[in-house]
Amino acid sequence: MEIQLWREILDPYALAVDELIVKFNHIIREYRHLYGYSPIEQVTGRVKTISSILEKAQKKNIPLEQIEDKIDDIAGIRIICQFVEDIYKVADIIRNRSDMIIKNEIDYIENMKKSGYRSYHITVFYDVETLKGTKRLQVEIQIRTLAMNFWATIEHSLQYKYKQNMPEHIRERLTSAAEAILILDREMSVIRDEIMDAQSSFTIKANM
Amino acid sequence: MEIQLWREILDPYALAVDELIVKFNHIIREYRHLYGYSPIEQVTGRVKTISSILEKAQKKNIPLEQIEDKIDDIAGIRIICQFVEDIYKVADIIRNRSDMIIKNEIDYIENMKKSGYRSYHITVFYDVETLKGTKRLQVEIQIRTLAMNFWATIEHSLQYKYKQNMPEHIRERLTSAAEAILILDREMSVIRDEIMDAQSSFTIKANM
């Protein structure tokens, strides 16, 4: 496929990512203004690179003309939360919006992947306006704590390096890191109310 | 009205401005990718300050609870074009979108204000999603050439300084500046096709 064609396909996804980052950042602002505390800590987004799309298509035997249908993370949004509880709050916020239609949800926190991966995934349909009219796209939203994100980022690059052959001693380290993160997230959850309350007075002071 | 209340009113307008800037910037990108030339050169936006809103409300005798209804430029988008012709092209683009509903249009280019002011104004209704649900807002979109914008910016600050009492010699200078700008825009229009074509090959080269 030519670069010009790829651009026509991927541009709307880039628009969707930009719009959604603006929208989620505004949710942060709205929460902080109203309650001094936001369940969302940070938002990032990306469009999959052409080479990653091709790799995934090949691996999963997806013909080129079905790429947009079958690959649901061409546009990806990542939402970082402070606490595990906030993740479910964010999922609720997304469910209640009229501009995103839920396609499906997977809870890898309750059901951790055997690699140790934990995150909450929501795939939504989202409409963007192009020169050729409205286009409905799929966007994958990953919701995680900061600690889960730290682990996932490292695991992702190791996965990428070793493919199916990750050495045992590395896999073990990743597992004990995943456990340390689980403990960390739990300790934080226990004092969540105190932290939220402290941060809320902090924010209010900063706004004065 | 308290600052907290103002925030609740103005935050959605800030969101609308941010979303619209993303959307118009994407139109620029889409045009450049497809044709090498975009009718939009640049987009900016702003939310009216509280003090400007109060000033306007007082001047026009608008009670506080009707502010959002009666003041249609709380959210303002400014679109800068290279050529007068592009202005009408941009108006068309806006009319064809499904996410902005035209409330009204005023053509101050065909019908220049007696001050010399020229611009195309479109007021649209635009929906944003807040924590309390969807909210429909008014947004004023001003479309101008770079030269018109230059003149309008200067005239605006002089207007602000002198209110109704602008000295005659200044008014005269503004008028001859407005004439120079009219000539400039006309000269540019005559060679518009050559310029568009030149810029399009320039863009294509830059993309290689």
Add this chain to the structure above:
Amino acid sequence: MEIQLWREILDPYALAVDELIVKFNHIIREYRHLYGYSPIEQVTGRVKTISSILEKAQKKNIPLEQIEDKIDDIAGIRIICQFVEDIYKVADIIRNRSDMIIKNEIDYIENMKKSGYRSYHITVFYDVETLKGTKRLQVEIQIRTLAMNFWATIEHSLQYKYKQNMPEHIRERLTSAAEAILILDREMSVIRDEIMDAQSSFTIKANM
């Protein structure tokens, strides 16, 4: 030359451009805070693309190893002013800084190019810190009014398209556009004090 080598050469220029944009933007802020009016209206910058560098090297017969010496606009800063008078004020500001050393200055405003091009050019030496130590670079700073910039941008793309063979009717339009711009800049200069004063009260009000 390989892409990796180009990167090593060009990265410090990108750093210089980024640092200078931060510094000139801060001058704007400092002036507005102190006087309500800044002689600089806007700053942009760019690093020349590899293909433009190669084109210029070929045209001027510059061997690759002398590129950094002989091409003084690999890093370019463009400063936009409201008034012709501000241009000379900005040149003064640059001369008085201890972090930029003047290499040479050319006044294309007093001595307009025969194409109609007007701008004030200053080439400075500027030091950046790299992983390999301090590196002294050349940076070309172009200072112009908004109107001069408008004309120069259009002329540049036409120049690029037609090379030495610009059709006579286009050259004529460019010349009359250049004249309209000269008039415009002069009209503005005459009422500069009133405009500066008006903008200064505007800024002060906005800061309240």
Add this chain to the structure above:
Amino acid sequence: MEIQLWREILDPYALAVDELIVKFNHIIREYRHLYGYSPIEQVTGRVKTISSILEKAQKKNIPLEQIEDKIDDIAGIRIICQFVEDIYKVADIIRNRSDMIIKNEIDYIENMKKSGYRSYHITVFYDVETLKGTKRLQVEIQIRTLAMNFWATIEHSLQYKYKQNMPEHIRERLTSAAEAILILDREMSVIRDEIMDAQSSFTIKANM
């Protein structure tokens, strides 16, 4: 002290922070281009708010005219690293630059505060150019892993809320969180070479 005076004092610090963020971000870029891996993961910065400065001055009995001398974190830069080892690498990079002069260093990693706080602090002198000439400022640079930063952010807001009276059960949770983070950072250090190597191939691929 009047707001105008505060601005004159604080503006140069804002400039220093902006310049340093540009410079550290460029170090990230340079490392990734040269080695595919950067010891710096992320940089942020802030200028202390007026109210925080006043609070600190009062608490430490610092007269207003000695604020700039005695408060060394009016400008603060925070550098986030992936691994503990990277922290010392970054300290080295800072020591080798000619545009920052080390005032002092404190290693709260080797010598953890009894609260559990860990970070490497470097205070530097840094020169900025203002309209009134060169001004030498102090800047505090905090270097931490992502995990240390997570803990420190939470502890800071709790500290702020409870002042000297943090309840025992919260202090205990913070301590066990600090331990989980210590384990996490250690597990990561053990497989640092594999991770660096994996990320480096990842970056190189992304650049292709």
